Amino acid sequence: MTDGTDIDEEGLGASDRRVRRTSKLAIVGAGAVGATMAYAALMRGAARTVALYDINTAKVEAEALDLGHGVQFMPMADVVGSDDIAVCADADVVMFTAGAKQRPGQTRIELAEATIGLVKKVLPELVAVAPDATYVMVTNPVDIVTYAALKISGLPPNQLFGSGTVLDSSRLRYLVAQHTGVAVQNVHAYIAGEHGDTELPLWSSATIGSVPLLDWQGLHGSGPLTREVRDRIAREVVESAYRIIEGKGATNYAIALAGSRIIEAVLKDERRILPISSLLDDYHGISDVCLSVPTLVGSFGAGDRLPIPMSVDELSGLHRSADALREVARSFGF
Structure with a gap:
């Protein structure tokens, strides 16, 4: 006798299956670092869902599709890519890899101005859709970007930090x-x-x-x-x-x-x-x-x-x- 809730073979109700949380990783930026980080995380089975976000629609969708085609050969995961920041919603971890590309001979500090401008634009939108995520800044110069991101976001220092050394x-x-x-x-x-x-x-x-x-x-x-x-x-x-x-x-x-x-x-x-x-x-x-x-x-x-x-x-x-x-x-x- 049941109360009408469908029970599966593991004893979980259908409603339990729908709300059960799994780990979600969001990666901001589908360039060389972001796409490779998605690949590494998938190969290591780090997260059940990997979401790529980038303003370059064709690039981010292509990277997600290419990664998805290889899921058979790695720990099971869902891979999504979009130019809509909503793809990062409810992420547990957000890796921020987007930023100006470092040119040969250019110091990391010289990258700071353009990257901070990008953080000012994107980070508040990310926090709005994933307020409980742990944020890891990877973009160089990572120490300056991390400090600026803390000031811009208002997040506590334990919730936002940089990949550092x-x-x-x-x-x-x-x-x-x-x-x-x-x-x-x-x-x-x-x-x-x-x-x-x-x-x-x-x-x-x-x-x-x-x-x-x-x-x-x-x-x-x-x-x-x-x-x-x-x-x-x-x-x-x-x-x-x-x-x-x-x-x-x-x-x-x-x-x-x-x-x-x-x-x-x-x-x-x-x-x-x-x-x-x-x-x-x-x-x-x-x-x-x-x-x-x-x-x-x-x-x-x-x-x-x-x-x-x-x-x-x-x-x-x-x-x-x-x-x-x-x-x-x-x-x-x-």
């Missing part, structure tokens, strides 16, 4: 692994500060396995990580994006994978420690600026910042990075 830290670990001959997964090191020219590696807290990186003596003839080697690696981390842009016009694969890691941390409440860019409040004496430090990330968005011990030089470098970003933000009226 998640990719830079991956580049750092890759280069250290290449030098030492160990798996990159066994290298634990962070880039902090600006996602750009003033960023800095936190060498003093880095480890390889359980060995402090500064004490590493080498394996397989690789040799220790001397000051000269560390400086070379740090320069390569900063310059690698410029090299990639010079050679192929855009960086898209690694940032898409880095972005998918952030997406999963939020949607699956993984409570991962990631060097995202968020608004700091008296972090080692730094306030009122968005820059990257290791931060707890989960369903709550950006959580506690880890009080990582730093050397005098590292702390000084982090303050210099903060001052540089704050100056740029002020020049744009924020």
